[in-house]
Amino acid sequence: MEYTHLIDTSLNLNAKPLQVFFSDSKQEVQNHIDDFERKRSQKEEVSALEEELNRVSTENQRLTEMLTVMCENYNVLRNQLKDHMSKNNVTIDQKDMNDGSRKRKAESINNNYVNTSIDLGSSSASDEEDSSSKKPKEEHIKTKISRVCVQTEASDTSLIVKDGYQWRKYGQKVTRDNPCPRAYFKCSFAPTCPVKKKVQRSIEDQSILVATYEGEHNHPEPPKQEGSPSTARNVTIKSIPSSTSHNSSGATITLDLTKPKLQEHEVRPNANNKNINSPVLQQFLVEQMATSLTKDPSFRAAIAAAISGKFLPPN
DNA sequence: CGTTTTTGACCGGCGC
């Protein structure tokens, strides 16, 4: 950046007292001194700004590097998780077959995972079976699906999960496996937004609302209404103990739904975002990725299993 | 009066 235009380079910094001697009046001398002082302070300000700019640029670069490292680590962990789950899927499928319940395919696939927002890819061990069929398997996990469990008050009978977005209810059904009705919502903030949400009370703990999100918002999150009690509340998120899961701790964490939520916003470091270089956004992304990984119960369980499998040889 | 919610009807996938 060019700041020289701000400085009058014609100023003679080597002015000698002799010039003062020839000045017409004391007032003029004082004006010269004031002018000099003003320009010197401007110059200091410019240097300070340049220094600040350099500092911010350095920090920006550092955060970019951190984000890159984080993305790489994320991909490595994701691949490890994918491998681990592809091994475990066999036993889960067998268990599902043994219980004899008539479940739809789509529902039984990811039923045991609280949050499926981590894209595990369509390729898995079962792909070999599908390759034999004539009809190629469609990329059925194109739409991102995630589940969020929200602790509500016992007296709260509504099926409303406030997450910052505007939803329009378009249906309600009582499903076979749960006497509590399931509500169907569409995102009404943008008419073209494909995101849908299903909300149903947990069969095991009816104070817990299970919200299932499908798809990704194609619009920014609507602005919050400041001070609104309906949007500025903390809710408690619980990981629901699964009957087929042996390592569910039932740990309770508190999630402030007034902030952008991880389960809904898939972090896309490579997205074409003009503000991606903003240090604030980059830090936000880093924090979101870190918390996304650590808060995901299935991810923690898989990591724990992977670690224990590493140290404890299988029997 | 426009928007949202309710609710019964309808549709399509899946298992038998």
Next chain:
DNA sequence: GCGCCGGTCAAAAACG
């Protein structure tokens, strides 16, 4: 092919 079931539609009702 039939029935079950989850998901969606759309008209009516409710709401602000």
